[in-house]
Amino acid sequence: MPASEPLAPRPENRRQRVLEAAASRFLRHGYSAASMRDIAADAGMQVGSIYYHFPSKADLLTAVHQEGLRRIKTAVTEALSGRQDPWERLEWACITHMEVLLHGGDFFQTVMRELPRETDPDWKHLVALRDDYEAIFTGLLDALTLPADMDRRKVRLMLLGAMNYSPMWYRSGDDAPANIARNFIEVLRRGLEPGAP
Amino acid sequence: MPASEPLAPRPENRRQRVLEAAASRFLRHGYSAASMRDIAADAGMQVGSIYYHFPSKADLLTAVHQEGLRRIKTAVTEALSGRQDPWERLEWACITHMEVLLHGGDFFQTVMRELPRETDPDWKHLVALRDDYEAIFTGLLDALTLPADMDRRKVRLMLLGAMNYSPMWYRSGDDAPANIARNFIEVLRRGLEPGAP
Amino acid sequence: MPASEPLAPRPENRRQRVLEAAASRFLRHGYSAASMRDIAADAGMQVGSIYYHFPSKADLLTAVHQEGLRRIKTAVTEALSGRQDPWERLEWACITHMEVLLHGGDFFQTVMRELPRETDPDWKHLVALRDDYEAIFTGLLDALTLPADMDRRKVRLMLLGAMNYSPMWYRSGDDAPANIARNFIEVLRRGLEPGAP
Amino acid sequence: MPASEPLAPRPENRRQRVLEAAASRFLRHGYSAASMRDIAADAGMQVGSIYYHFPSKADLLTAVHQEGLRRIKTAVTEALSGRQDPWERLEWACITHMEVLLHGGDFFQTVMRELPRETDPDWKHLVALRDDYEAIFTGLLDALTLPADMDRRKVRLMLLGAMNYSPMWYRSGDDAPANIARNFIEVLRRGLEPGAP
DNA sequence: GATGAATGAGTTTTCATTCAT
DNA sequence: CATGAATGAAAACTCATTCAT
Numbered sequence: 088m089p090a091s092e093p094l095a096p097r098p099e100n101r102r103q104r105v106l107e108a109a110a111s112r113f114l115r116h117g118y119s120a121a122s123m124r125d126i127a128a129d130a131g132m133q134v135g136s137i138y139y140h141f142p143s144k145a146d147l148l149t150a151v152h153q154e155g156l157r158r159i160k161t162a163v164t165e166a167l168s169g170r171q172d173p174w175e176r177l178e179w180a181c182i183t184h185m186e187v188l189l190h191g192g193d194f195f196q197t198v199m200r201e202l203p204r205e206t207d208p209d210w211k212h213l214v215a216l217r218d219d220y221e222a223i224f225t226g227l228l229d230a231l232t233l234p235a236d237m238d239r240r241k242v243r244l245m246l247l248g249a250m251n252y253s254p255m256w257y258r259s260g261d262d263a264p265a266n267i268a269r270n271f272i273e274v275l276r277r278g279l280e281p282g283a284p
Numbered sequence: 285m286p287a288s289e290p291l292a293p294r295p296e297n298r299r300q301r302v303l304e305a306a307a308s309r310f311l312r313h314g315y316s317a318a319s320m321r322d323i324a325a326d327a328g329m330q331v332g333s334i335y336y337h338f339p340s341k342a343d344l345l346t347a348v349h350q351e352g353l354r355r356i357k358t359a360v361t362e363a364l365s366g367r368q369d370p371w372e373r374l375e376w377a378c379i380t381h382m383e384v385l386l387h388g389g390d391f392f393q394t395v396m397r398e399l400p401r402e403t404d405p406d407w408k409h410l411v412a413l414r415d416d417y418e419a420i421f422t423g424l425l426d427a428l429t430l431p432a433d434m435d436r437r438k439v440r441l442m443l444l445g446a447m448n449y450s451p452m453w454y455r456s457g458d459d460a461p462a463n464i465a466r467n468f469i470e471v472l473r474r475g476l477e478p479g480a481p
Numbered sequence: 482m483p484a485s486e487p488l489a490p491r492p493e494n495r496r497q498r499v500l501e502a503a504a505s506r507f508l509r510h511g512y513s514a515a516s517m518r519d520i521a522a523d524a525g526m527q528v529g530s531i532y533y534h535f536p537s538k539a540d541l542l543t544a545v546h547q548e549g550l551r552r553i554k555t556a557v558t559e560a561l562s563g564r565q566d567p568w569e570r571l572e573w574a575c576i577t578h579m580e581v582l583l584h585g586g587d588f589f590q591t592v593m594r595e596l597p598r599e600t601d602p603d604w605k606h607l608v609a610l611r612d613d614y615e616a617i618f619t620g621l622l623d624a625l626t627l628p629a630d631m632d633r634r635k636v637r638l639m640l641l642g643a644m645n646y647s648p649m650w651y652r653s654g655d656d657a658p659a660n661i662a663r664n665f666i667e668v669l670r671r672g673l674e675p676g677a678p
Numbered sequence: 679m680p681a682s683e684p685l686a687p688r689p690e691n692r693r694q695r696v697l698e699a700a701a702s703r704f705l706r707h708g709y710s711a712a713s714m715r716d717i718a719a720d721a722g723m724q725v726g727s728i729y730y731h732f733p734s735k736a737d738l739l740t741a742v743h744q745e746g747l748r749r750i751k752t753a754v755t756e757a758l759s760g761r762q763d764p765w766e767r768l769e770w771a772c773i774t775h776m777e778v779l780l781h782g783g784d785f786f787q788t789v790m791r792e793l794p795r796e797t798d799p800d801w802k803h804l805v806a807l808r809d810d811y812e813a814i815f816t817g818l819l820d821a822l823t824l825p826a827d828m829d830r831r832k833v834r835l836m837l838l839g840a841m842n843y844s845p846m847w848y849r850s851g852d853d854a855p856a857n858i859a860r861n862f863i864e865v866l867r868r869g870l871e872p873g874a875p
Numbered sequence: 876g877a878t879g880a881a882t883g884a885g886t887t888t889t890c891a892t893t894c895a896t
Numbered sequence: 897c898a899t900g901a902a903t904g905a906a907a908a909c910t911c912a913t914t915c916a917t
Contacts, residue, residue, distance in 0.1 A: 090884085101897085101898095115401065115402070115403055116401065116403050117314060117315070117316060117401065118314070118317075119314060119316045119317040120315075120403070122889075122890065123890075123891060124889090124890075124891090132898075133898070133899050133900075133901085134890095134891085134892085134899090135892085135893080135894085135898070135899055135900075135901090136897075136898050136899065138891095138892070138893080138898060139898070140897095143891080143892080144890095144891065144892090147441070149889085200399075202397075202452060204312065204314065205312070205315065206312055206313050206317075229386075231476070233476055233477075234476075237476065238346050238459075238467065241459075241464065241467050241468075242471060242476065244446075244449065244450070245446040245467075245468055245471065246446075247443045247449065248446040248448065248449025248450065248452075249441075249442040249443075249445040249446045249449075250445070251445065251449055252441065252444065252445025252446075252449060253441070253445065254446055255399060255445075256441050262435075262438075267438065270435065270438050270442075271438075271442055274439065274442065274472065274475070275471065275474050275475065275476055276476055276477055277475040277477065278471070278472065278473050278474040278475030278476075279428070279430055279431075279434065279439065279472055279473055280406040280430075280473055280474065298880085298881090319906080319907065319908085320907080320908060320909080321906085321908095323909085329881080329882090330881075330882055330883065331882095331883090331908085331909085332881075332882060332883070332884090332909085332910080332911085333880080333882065335908095335909070336879085336880060336882095337880090340908080340909080341908065341909090371877065392891050396900080495876085495877095509795065509797055510795065510797050511708060511709070511710060511795065512708070512711075513708060513710045513711040514709075514710040514797070516910080516911065516912085517911075517912060517913085518910090518911075518912090526877075526878085527877070527878050527879075528911090528913085529877070529878055529879075529880090529913085529914080529915085530852045530876075530877050530878065530910085532912095532913070532914080533876055533877065533896090534876095537912080537913080538911095538912065538913090551757065589707070594793075596791075596846060598706065598707065598708065599706070600706055600707050600711075601719045627870055627871075628870075631870065632853075632861065635853075635858065635861050635862075636865060636870065637684070638840075638843065638844070638847050639840040639861075639862055639865065640840075641843065642840040642841070642843025642844065642846075643835075643836040643839040643843075644839070645839065645843055646835065646838065646839025646840075646842055646843060647792060647835070647839065648841050649839075650835050651733075656829075656832075661832065664829065664832050664836075665832075665836055666865065668833060668836065668869070669811075669865065669870055670869050670870055670871055671867065671869040671871065672865070672866065672868040672869030673822070673824055673828065673833065673867055673869075674824075674827075674867055674868065675868055692901085692902090713885085713886070713887085714886080714887060714888085715885090715886085715887095723903090724902075724903055724904065725887085725903095725904090726888085726889080726890085726902075726905090727901080727902050727903065728901060729887095729888070729889080730900085730901060730902065730903095731901090734888080735887065735888090736889080759904080831902065852889090
């Protein structure tokens, strides 16, 4: 036998290929409309082969969520490192959130689109994963100096909602994600009637 | 003869029963994970009977969207009638939007949760239906007096995103929908640092 | 109430409309691929209404066969009346058979195309109906003066097969059915090598 | 360990088993009255397993036609090889045609019984397959020396019709297929009145 | 006579999963 | 590691038929 086979699949990135195919299919078709066969085809293998890497379809979804949240957490944490000003920190968290969401591939978008449902097999786990990420924003808002009666939870959910809805309307010609994020923060901070009594 | 016969089908509301069952299942399981069998069971009839009222599952989804959007449009239009002040009008649109979304049953929530995908059977139609409703908000924002460089489209999408994300976190003990809406408007109008330079 | 209603269906020909629609659908789609709903639609009525005229789909098929065979028997019998010469009688039977088969509507063609199968509900009945018609040809062949060892049954089946296959290849530009029939008879009588030893 | 394991699927002939079961069911019940469930049962497997080998019921029909026509073409071609005399060649083609049709199993008979309809899924393809076979007969007739005004197409269709109708009346006690074929050729060649003026 | 509404058994097809090789 | 082959349950949908009105 010669030294190398023509199609030799580099050993470790086949799992990754499956994961990417799954994220893409979950995002475009939804979890249950995405079929293992199609995912396998996208990943360039047979259905049965997926099961060597992942024990079930539900585990694939979990892995996509984990990967998506791992990426966003890493990115946000890195963006915050070294920054002190509370408003600047919030702004950079949002900039990163928007950039990863809109230009960072299918993983994080799948997390935000294929939101867990109470009827999902792994519901509690997925919710816990996401809550863990969103806790970063709880901390960032707590660090702001705000009027005493301001409901910080509502503000956080308002901001996250505004951002997470963006893949629904964002098109390639739109303003850059970072600018959209800055706009949201600006509106949030000053309001629409900055000079009002 | 006893008071009621088993086969008397209370003629007209069976179609409505199907529609309600479908909205509920679509909301709780997602469109493709919801089975016609379960919808039929919820509606108290046989699977085949659904097809007398709706030609396909996709049409059922379309009908749910139509009904949800018909309801919210009616409610918002009515809430706006007689009001003149632009900010008051926007606030009432949001109050109504939140009340119908959070306390108005499954229809409108399904519209906002089961967002159309490009791969969906009736995608363009569903998007057009929702755009038609959201156009109300375009008008409301156009009526506001805002700084000249303010991007009203972004503001509209920010506000809608904040509201439409709410079913994801809203729990029964939370503040009333109307209050949440008022809070959103307040933040949007004044910002979080009302006295800032 | 005014003197006449706009849609008043002339009382007796609705049964006939059903029968014609059935023949057409049976012929073009085959018995089991033809649906009662489609037949009803072609006939301009609701499915349920068919059951006033015919107790079941199988009975519809039987009725189509009966009507088709009634028509061809009437036509052939009439064509033979007054003719004495055995070969002329056979020729006219064939001319009529071909004309009704190729230009006589869907009934007789359905009889010959949707041939009864042993698995059909009404198999024996349908076969008996057709045998009854084909018996005419047995008689016509018996009347011919032929070489003693000639197997008249085989000749009859050869001739009927040749004719009954014709709807499969006959197209509107082809020779007239009567001419095709005359050709068949000519070949049958003289052979392809008329002057051979 | 006992002699055979229940799950050992004798690897390659399962596809063939499906094909045979399909031919048999299509022949006895007709294409649309034959159910995949019954075909699977005849083949000794689950319905779903059929779809590993054939993508749809329509493809199964196509495969049956292909196999039937492949068989008859092979048989006829072989029967003609080495023969020169035009009439002898035609006779042997007919002998083979009749033998395969009446004693050659369900495949070719299905081709000739389950004649393609314009409404069939794969209509044009099936017609093309059969035309390809029947072209052999066009060639055989062209090779005969016949009166100048003889319409060879009509003669070909007369002969094919006579043969293809035979499964409808052939019963096990009948004359051997080869003899029936010889009879047809004899009648075709000499006619019924060989000594006539 | 006709129909609107419903039924239940049936259809083809899809799918996640398994497992011997 | 990967796959070819199979499975059985479930999917959406169709259909002949029924029956009260």
